[in-house]
Amino acid sequence: MSHHIVEVKNLRHVYPDGTIAIIDVSFRITHGESVAIIGANGAGKSTLLQHLNGCLEPTGGDILIGDTPLSKSTLPDIRRTVGMLFQNPDDQLFMPTVFDDVAFGPLNLGLTVEHIEKRVADALDLVGAGHLRDKPPYHLSGGEKKRVAIATVLAMSPDILVMDEPTSGLDPFARRQLMNLLRGFHHTKIFTSHDLDMVLELCGRTIILHEGLIMADAPTAEIFRNEELLSACRLEKPLSMQGCPLCRQTPST
């Protein structure tokens, strides 16, 4: 059995106030795939992600992680398997120091204190944040916070990484650094993002979500060539595929 497979079957989610966020969504993501879920604001991306480790309960349909259906009894195991990176690192970092924050997950997993030290050090080194271990999270810059947030997830040794807008709010250098880091991970990766250039670079497959339904599920390059589809879903081509704005302004004759 592989833990690295995510299967969503006929997922439906209706919020208590009656808002239908997801109408009917099905897909299967296999071992080692890097998949982007893109769509306009309010398309249901974040709602979908929150189902993948049981933060939200589906109104209908099933979610399988590996061969395990997501249910109350399997939740602890699934939460270890699926590491979730939140959009706002401030929501994710809540302990007094970086070390405490990264140790939070492994301590909950029941690791002994001797193992914690190594686990935390390894996770922080992997994201290049070893020197921040004794700092309070609210004193870090945006890029540092994001990297520490990733370390908090990696410290739990997940098989699947689920990331909500990983590059949002980062400066170009920090964004590039983060993308290189993510490229090096061999986990199954699922992103949501409006950073379509990052999607183009990191994800082989893209799913377009529009008003709670899947509009397309295909290789990323193929999707970004379909301008009609993109504009119907309130999206556009990544900037790197749009050509140079200066050159376009140059008269052709």
Next chain:
Amino acid sequence: MISINAAIIDLKRLELLAGRYSPIHVLDARVKVLVTLVFIVSVVSFGRYELVRLLPFFIFPAVMIPLANLPTLYLARKIALLSPFVLMVGLFNPVFDRNALYQFGQLGISGGWISLASLLIRSLLTVGAAFILVGTTGFTSVCQAVERLGIPRIFAVQLLFLHRYIFVLADETGTAARARELRSCGKRGLGVVSFGSQMGHLLLRTWQRAERIHTAMLARGFVGEFHSHRQSRFGVSELCFLLGWLSLFIALRYYDIPGALGEFVTGTAP
């Protein structure tokens, strides 16, 4: 706006002090909680007119603050912030209690003034002790310690969440206050009219934020229990710390040491 943000930073600083290393910081949290508890009970159990016998209790902060390497001025400022509230409580003591307790020639000092001074000293000692406890142990460890001392887990976890919620609420209040201030152009904004809806929004926003943080905690395997990576054990140093302070507090409580000292120096009974 600035005062709210400054208050948050100040509060976070207290929490950060607990991350330092000192002979006091490494002690098991339970002994520190017990010693602080006995200290507070001893101090508040004196009669309302007691003044002189409270003074020897200052030995506790005087020893603990340098040993734990805590910033004295910072703690003094935090304690001073609370003194207006204590003064409010004891404000009318000198007005209602006019019986002269001491007489210096023509000048009589009424029981009211003595009880007010006693109240102030007690607040200094007890609030100081509480700050020393949090500054050397950290709120999370204090909660874990009270749980291990037998308080039901639900109360300990509630306390912890309350502590987290203070930061969340303060952060959101700071942001909301800044947004309001920037759009009220140096005036009072819409005053009370906007206050109600602003408070409502604040509550809802904080609620949502607290829910997101809780979700993040659940996503990392939180099941209602906080663990600490600091190993704690009840060893010889803990035993010495506990017995040393406890016997001193009990001695100070039951024996009039300042009186005995006075008698020894002057040769006459007080």
